[in-house]
Amino acid sequence: MRKRLKALGEKIQSHLQQSLVFRPFVDSAPVLERPIARNAGLGWIGKHTLLLTREAGSWFFLGELFINLPLPLDPPELKSHCGKCTSCLDICPTQAFPKPYVLDARRCISYLTIEHKGSIPESLRKPMGNRVFGCDDCQLFCPWNRFAQSSTEDDFKPRHQLDDIDLLTLFTWDEATFLKNTEGSAIRRTGYEGWQRNLAVALGNSTGGEQIIAALEQRLSDQDCSTLLAEHIRWALDQLTNGTGCDDSNATPQ
Secondary structure (H helix, E strand, O other), X not given: OHHHHHHHHHHHHHOOOOOOOEEEEOOOOOOOHHHXXXXXXXXXXXXXXXXXXXXXXXXXXXXXEEEOOOOOOOOOOOOOOOOOOOHHHHHOOOOXXXXXXXXXXXXXXXXXXXXXXXXXXXXXXXXXXXXXXOOOHHHHOOHHHHHOOOOOOHHHOOOOOOOOOEHHHHHOOOHHHHHHHOOOOHHHHHHHHHHHHHHHHHHHOOOOOHHHHHHHHHHHHOOOOOHHHHHHHHHHHHHHHHOOOOOOOEOOOO
């Protein structure tokens, strides 16, 4: 998308006599994209804090092209069309919405598995289930998303069978394999340590088994096992040996 936005900026430039300054963004800078999109008339902000449209729900990417050229203004969509529905709030595994239109990022699984670089609070590990990169439950249960259509763009299709692969296989990837299989993917944002941390939690929430326990113990004994990762592996082993697993061992990276 960013390449296409850049091409659009260049096309606009080709039609102008004056010099154009522009910069494209697609989740690549701290841009307040949802309020901007709402103010541009693209949709309204739902109770899950995401932008919603009548045609596509919230299943789309937002891209921005900042330019130093005055443009006609579209009226903003100020009315919410969520009505009394609270499906997105009620389904959140970690109860990250203290009230409608407010998200506590400290409890959001997407934040915890992608942006957060430290230890995941123990009280939130069990509710995470087998989510190892992101969580879209608030979108999955939104009635407006029944109108969404799957993209035909190849770049948006799953790679390396990441939509159908078991957690143990992912956990056994070394860093080189992780970097190779996530090339060009947003999954790289979590980093290899964060990826293994998330997988350790997911394995701790699985039904377990000798292979999973052995893999966790092996990784714990490795010299390059960081303090952060070791903490989550020990938690997972404790869950599998003293607790009860709550999920199967199929991964659901987004």
